Amino acid sequence: xxxxxxxxGVGGAKFALGLRQALQDQDASLSIIVNTGDxxxxxxxxxxxxLDSMMYALAGLNDAERGWGRAGESERVSAELKAYxxxxxxxxxxxxDLGTHLARTTLLREGLALSEATAQLCARWELxxxxxxxxxxxxxxxxxxxxxNGTATMHFEEWWVRTRATAPVRRFxxxxxxxxxxxxxxxxxxxxxxxxxxxxxxxxxxxxxxLGFPGAxxxxxVPGIAGIRQAVQRTAAPVVGVSPIIGGSPVRGMAAQxxxxxxxxxxxxxxxxxxxxxxxxxxxxxxxxxxxxxGALPALEASGIAAEAVPLWMHNGDASRRLALDALxxxxxxxxx
Amino acid sequence: xxxxxxxxGVGGAKFALGLRQALQDQDASLSIIVNTGDxxxxxxxxxxxxLDSMMYALAGLNDAERGWGRAGESERVSAELKAYxxxxxxxxxxxxDLGTHLARTTLLREGLALSEATAQLCARWELxxxxxxxxxxxxxxxxxxxxxNGTATMHFEEWWVRTRATAPVRRFxxxxxxxxxxxxxxxxxxxxxxxxxxxxxxxxxxxxxxLGFPGAxxxxxVPGIAGIRQAVQRTAAPVVGVSPIIGGSPVRGMAAQxxxxxxxxxxxxxxxxxxxxxxxxxxxxxxxxxxxxxGALPALEASGIAAEAVPLWMHNGDASRRLALDALxxxxxxxxx
Numbered sequence: 001x002x003x004x005x006x007x008x009g010v011g012g013a014k015f016a017l018g019l020r021q022a023l024q025d026q027d028a029s030l031s032i033i034v035n036t037g038d039x040x041x042x043x044x045x046x047x048x049x050x051l052d053s054m055m056y057a058l059a060g061l062n063d064a065e066r067g068w069g070r071a072g073e074s075e076r077v078s079a080e081l082k083a084y085x086x087x088x089x090x091x092x093x094x095x096x097d098l099g100t101h102l103a104r105t106t107l108l109r110e111g112l113a114l115s116e117a118t119a120q121l122c123a124r125w126e127l128x129x130x131x132x133x134x135x136x137x138x139x140x141x142x143x144x145x146x147x148x149n150g151t152a153t154m155h156f157e158e159w160w161v162r163t164r165a166t167a168p169v170r171r172f173x174x175x176x177x178x179x180x181x182x183x184x185x186x187x188x189x190x191x192x193x194x195x196x197x198x199x200x201x202x203x204x205x206x207x208x209x210x211l212g213f214p215g216a217x218x219x220x221x222v223p224g225i226a227g228i229r230q231a232v233q234r235t236a237a238p239v240v241g242v243s244p245i246i247g248g249s250p251v252r253g254m255a256a257q258x259x260x261x262x263x264x265x266x267x268x269x270x271x272x273x274x275x276x277x278x279x280x281x282x283x284x285x286x287x288x289x290x291x292x293x294x295g296a297l298p299a300l301e302a303s304g305i306a307a308e309a310v311p312l313w314m315h316n317g318d319a320s321r322r323l324a325l326d327a328l329x330x331x332x333x334x335x336x337x
Numbered sequence: 338x339x340x341x342x343x344x345x346g347v348g349g350a351k352f353a354l355g356l357r358q359a360l361q362d363q364d365a366s367l368s369i370i371v372n373t374g375d376x377x378x379x380x381x382x383x384x385x386x387x388l389d390s391m392m393y394a395l396a397g398l399n400d401a402e403r404g405w406g407r408a409g410e411s412e413r414v415s416a417e418l419k420a421y422x423x424x425x426x427x428x429x430x431x432x433x434d435l436g437t438h439l440a441r442t443t444l445l446r447e448g449l450a451l452s453e454a455t456a457q458l459c460a461r462w463e464l465x466x467x468x469x470x471x472x473x474x475x476x477x478x479x480x481x482x483x484x485x486n487g488t489a490t491m492h493f494e495e496w497w498v499r500t501r502a503t504a505p506v507r508r509f510x511x512x513x514x515x516x517x518x519x520x521x522x523x524x525x526x527x528x529x530x531x532x533x534x535x536x537x538x539x540x541x542x543x544x545x546x547x548l549g550f551p552g553a554x555x556x557x558x559v560p561g562i563a564g565i566r567q568a569v570q571r572t573a574a575p576v577v578g579v580s581p582i583i584g585g586s587p588v589r590g591m592a593a594q595x596x597x598x599x600x601x602x603x604x605x606x607x608x609x610x611x612x613x614x615x616x617x618x619x620x621x622x623x624x625x626x627x628x629x630x631x632g633a634l635p636a637l638e639a640s641g642i643a644a645e646a647v648p649l650w651m652h653n654g655d656a657s658r659r660l661a662l663d664a665l666x667x668x669x670x671x672x673x674x
Contacts, residue, residue: 044382044442074413080436084461086443095432099417105381106423124421 001028003328004193006134006232008035008206009050010068011244011252012199013057018320019197020058020128022328030129031189033228035201036114037134037141037174037209040155043087045101046108049157050206051118051133052100058127061096067252070096090162115183132189134210135225137180141205142173156205165254169261171220174209182227190231195331198241198283200251200312203271204258211283214274217263232283238334240286240327241275243268246312247292269296277304285334288312288327306334338365340665341530343569345372345543346387347405348581348589349536350394355657356534357395357465359665367466368526370565372538373451374471374478374511374546377492380424382438383445386494387543388455388470389437395464398433404589407433427499452520469526471547472562474517478542479510493542502591506598508557511546519564527568532668535578535620537588537649540608541595548620551611554600569620575671577623577664578612580605583649584629606633614641622671625649625664643671 003023005016016032023030038049056062056070063071073094081087093101100121107117113136122131141156145167152167159167190196204213204222211232212224232239244250245268256266264270268289276282280303287305289296290312300307308330314320340360342353353369360367375386393399393407400408410431418424430438437458444454450473459468478493482504489504496504527533541550541559548569549561569576581587582605593603601607605626613619617640624642626633627649637644645667651657 043439044446045439076411076432077414077436077439080433081440084436084440084458086440095413096417098435099414099421102380102382102414103418103421103423109381121421 001026001194002031002192003028003195003197004031004033004189004237005197005199006033006190006207006210006228007050007054007199008201009038009053010057012050012201012206013054013062014314014320015199015242015324016054016129017057017317018314018322018324019327021317021321022324024128031132031185031193032129033132033134033186033189033210035134035206035209037139037205038156039138040140040157042091042093043081045098045105047093047101048104048114048118048133051131052097054131055100055118055122055125055127058129058131059125069094073097088158088162091157113183115185130185130189132185133183134186134228135180136183137176139174139176139180139209139225141209141222142175143167144170144173146170160254165257169257171215172205172222172258172261174222174224177209177223177225180225182225182231187227187231190228190235190237193235193237195328196232196235196237196239197327197331198239198275200242200244202250202253202255202258203244203275204255204262204264213262215262215264219261219263221262229283233278233281238285238331239278239283240288240331240334241272241284242323242327243271243287243289243293243312245271245293246290251312251314267296268293269299272296272300272305272307273303279304286330288323288330306330338363338531339368339526339529340365340532340534341368341370341526341574342534342536343370343527343544343547343565344387344391344536345538346375346390347394349387349538349543350391350399351651351657352536352579352661353391353466354394354654355651355659355661356664358654358658359661361465368469368522368530369466370469370471370523370526370547372471372543372546374476374542375493376475377477377494379428379430380418382435382442384430384438385441385451385455385470388468389434391468392437392455392459392462392464395466395468396462406431410434425495425499428494450520452522467522467526469522470520471523471565472517473520474513476511476513476517476546476562478546478559479512480504481507481510483507497591502594506594508552509542509559509595509598511559511561514546514560514562517562519562519568524564524568527565527572527574530572530574532665533569533572533574533576534664534668535576535612537579537581539587539590539592539595540581540612541592541599541601550599552599552601556598556600558599566620570615570618575622575668576615576620577625577668577671578609578621579660579664580608580624580626580630580649582608582630583627588649588651604633605630606636609633609637609642609644610640616641623667625660625667643667
């Protein structure tokens with residue numbers, strides 16, 4: 001069985017661990033298409049937060065307590081950069097993490113595509129999954145914020161980490177998205193899959209960068225990378241999504257602010273309906289919401305999405321595995337239709 | 338009094354410390370023109386070994402015991418790069434040092450010239466001297482070696498560090514030298530100086546990259562950066578050099594192999610004669626050799642160089658200071674002629 005997960009960083013990585021475990025006794029291969037919209041050039045190196053979160057989690061090297069980055073991390077280099085007044089003093093650039101950025105930057109400068117560099121970096125471990133960046137092109141999410149009387153435009157990571165998503169968003173800009181195309185293997189991974197899963201990731205800036213996400217009430221949406229949404233709409237595989245919102249709040253991160261900036265409500269029901277039914281030109285055959293949100297099922301079902309309420313909290317590895325099994329079962333049922 | 342030192346890395350830095358101390362009670366300014374021929378791109382960052390050696394020494398952060406790099410250094414990032422199989426496993430890239438490389442690379446990518454980036458990095462400390470790279474252009478020393486039946490061409494640092502200068506040299510290549518020009522301030526620092534000192538640095542690959550160095554017996558020399566040699570030849574200031582060779586051996590490093598590769602003998606006398614008297618189109622008014630090499634004085638004097646034998650071993654800070662005072666005295670005497 002070929003399973004393809006479309007994912008952002010930390011939240012998606014938790015789910016990916018559960019999915020890998022759920023598949024381990026089966027004859028299955030797992031491909032993970034990862035958001036690259038948070039990528040950036042910082043102090044001369046290419047940083048890919050979501051790819052790294054995914055790689056570290058699958059390699060068992062992530063800092064589970066802190067929730068991001070490498071376990072046993074230090075910041076010796078970062079302290080030097082601060083002393084020189086270079087870079088972003090509020091952005092943690094761990095030493096071990098920096099090793100990854102430097103290795104990647106070296107490969108990119110040698111002419112490798114990001115997907116090739118990613119494959120080479122991942123070859124260091126037995127990850128049990130193939131990581132594919134959504135695009136080899138540089139697509140970066142920037143944020144136009146309203147600050148006092150004027151506006152300020154900053155990289156998504158600056159808005160996210162420095163302002164902690166408090167700077168009011170006028171719109172998200174996806175620089176480079178208009179000319180970006182899917183990385184080698186992305187469309188194939190979706191087209192040839194037996195199951196496609198949308199991870200419980202930020203629907204606007206993680207999955208939205210990959211698949212697009214509409215605005216509402218006069219707000220600009222995000223375009224996504226041309227070709228990936230179409231591949232999801234056309235695949236013969238069932239497509240099941242897992243809600244990143246439980247009871248009106250994102251499980252992790254700042255999806256609420258992102259949805260608000262696009263004029264969209266923050267609920268499992270709303271995100272499911274915006275993703276939409278594949279039968280109606282949307283992305284989903286099936287949508288998993290938390291048991292707390294079972295009230296959303298009738299509206300979702302009415303829109304043509306096979307919705308189910310299951311426990312979504314991934315409070316440990318076993319909960320992640322059970323959620324992944326729920327997603328695979330939902331996909332199987334959707335395929336039976 | 339304006340003093341300008343032309344220098345390589347570690348050996349020159351030792352002398353620079355002595356010179357700074359010798360000048361501290363005088364109304365004096367110290368400019369140091371530093372070799373950039375060992376510079377390189379490594380794992381996507383610009384490494385400038387001699388500039389860094391000089392900066393760390395003047396900032397009091399150098400590892401005096403090991404003889405190079407930063408004190409209290411670690412190699413966390415380097416270990417990651419090795420695990421990824423990226424870069425040069427035999428080249429130590431310390432974490433603190435890497436902070437400097439990343440800061441520099443960031444500034445270079447922002448469009449600053451190396452001399453501007455160097456000034457910005459050095460502003461972190463009170464160095465008591467202005468560091469100027471010999472050139473803002475990329476001049477890199479590469480080595481064509483004879484290996485078995487064939488030849489191999491490698492960066493100078495690879496020849497120096499990986500082969501420990503054992504790979505037989507066919508010739509040194511100074512890539513980029515033909516189109517390089519002196520960095521802003523270099524020619525001025527020489528022209529406007531009251532004293533110019535050539536540090537006890539490798540005459541071929543350190544000072545030779547800056548000033549040029551001839552080959553002999555059919556061997557190719559090194560061209561140097563056009564304009565700096567002429568500035569030294571023309572300056573109204575006395576020019577005094579300090580021999581890097583004591584009793585037929587370099588004080589530190591592999592000058593013997595470098596001189597041999599150019600068909601030149603390794604002695605304080607030979608290097609002084611090759612630098613030559615300014616009166617005869619050379620570089621020196623005065624040349625300091627070690628007391629052990631006082632036998633060289635007659636030949637040097639006969640060639641028009643005011644040679645003196647003084648203790649050259651810089652076994653501690655005070656010895657470096659006394660040597661610097663000897664150099665300043667020699668300059669004064671040369672100016673009196």
